[in-house]
Amino acid sequence: MEMKRKFKMGLIGLSAAFLVACSSGSGDKLTVGTDAAYAPFESLDGDKIVGFDVELLDAVMKEAGLDYELKNKGWDPLFIALQNEEVDAGISAITINDDRKKSYDFSSPYFESINMILAKEGTSIKSAKDLEGMKVSVQNGTTGQAALEKMFGKNENIKKYENNVLAIQALLNGEVEAVVADNAVVQEYEKNNPDKKLVTISDKENFESEFYGIIFPKDGEHQEEINKAMKKIIDDGKYAEIYKKWFGEEPNVDVLKQ
Ligand code: ARG
Numbered sequence: 001m002e003m004k005r006k007f008k009m010g011l012i013g014l015s016a017a018f019l020v021a022c023s024s025g026s027g028d029k030l031t032v033g034t035d036a037a038y039a040p041f042e043s044l045d046g047d048k049i050v051g052f053d054v055e056l057l058d059a060v061m062k063e064a065g066l067d068y069e070l071k072n073k074g075w076d077p078l079f080i081a082l083q084n085e086e087v088d089a090g091i092s093a094i095t096i097n098d099d100r101k102k103s104y105d106f107s108s109p110y111f112e113s114i115n116m117i118l119a120k121e122g123t124s125i126k127s128a129k130d131l132e133g134m135k136v137s138v139q140n141g142t143t144g145q146a147a148l149e150k151m152f153g154k155n156e157n158i159k160k161y162e163n164n165v166l167a168i169q170a171l172l173n174g175e176v177e178a179v180v181a182d183n184a185v186v187q188e189y190e191k192n193n194p195d196k197k198l199v200t201i202s203d204k205e206n207f208e209s210e211f212y213g214i215i216f217p218k219d220g221e222h223q224e225e226i227n228k229a230m231k232k233i234i235d236d237g238k239y240a241e242i243y244k245k246w247f248g249e250e251p252n253v254d255v256l257k258q
Helices: 002-025 052-064 075-083 143-152 164-172 183-192 223-235 238-247
Strands: 030-034 042-045 048-050 068-072 104-106 111-113 115-120 136-139 158-161 178-182 198-201 210-212 215-217
Touching (some): 030 052, 030 075, 042 052, 052 068, 075 215, 115 183, 136 164, 143 178, 158 164, 223 238
Parallel strands (some): 030 068, 136 158
Antiparallel strands (some): 111 210, 115 178, 115 198
16 A cells, blocks of 8 residues: 555656656747737736737647747837847737848738827827828837838937837827827727827828738747647637637638738
8 A cells, every 4th residue: 555655656756757847848938029018919917918919829829839938028129039039939919011021030910900090189180191290109110100201201200109108198298299009009098098088090091001920030930830820720710709809899810811
């Protein structure tokens, strides 16, 4: 009896040691970076990162059988970390574009987006063209900044902030007349803050449709398995389930397959 028990305990000990060795020793836990100040895609709830991107990433990584850790790096530092290969990937509502493709790789697209204007109620702004000569805030290095610079050239009226929360704060403080950021983010903020008396203005002529992708250092190792997993969760309805939870409606997945 005693012998049997000892043997059993030994086995448990051995298998525990084996598990520890596998999960920590092999070093294949991926680090994924984000800038958790872009609700509903990624934001902090206490010290937990929550959002559509967070749940999508989790579903993709589970499907791909990859162990990972999501770290809140901040926006500009995330791109530096990708270049230094300090992170294996990033998910942060990041638009796939030609400029970024020169330095990074992307997964297949997972979300369609477009820039949008956030302003105070009673504003005279009706389209992006009306922003000419006005002080407008953007998050530094975003497609919102690029869209404004394309229309009006680089100029000092475009106020660049480290994150989008600060860009919105500048509007609330009266430092700028408008914010330009991704439509879902701007709409979420307006909806959740009725007391701030804000309006959103869309402009499908002057802003272009964009697609988000998971970003990787150039020639990283995981694109293929992540794309396979992404396709699987889009096809099997897991993607739609997460989308509905965060956006309250069915996604148009066909647009991701073009
Ligand atoms: N989609 C825009 C871009 O890629 C803005 C993304 C900002 N994301 C964030 N987590 N702050 O430039």
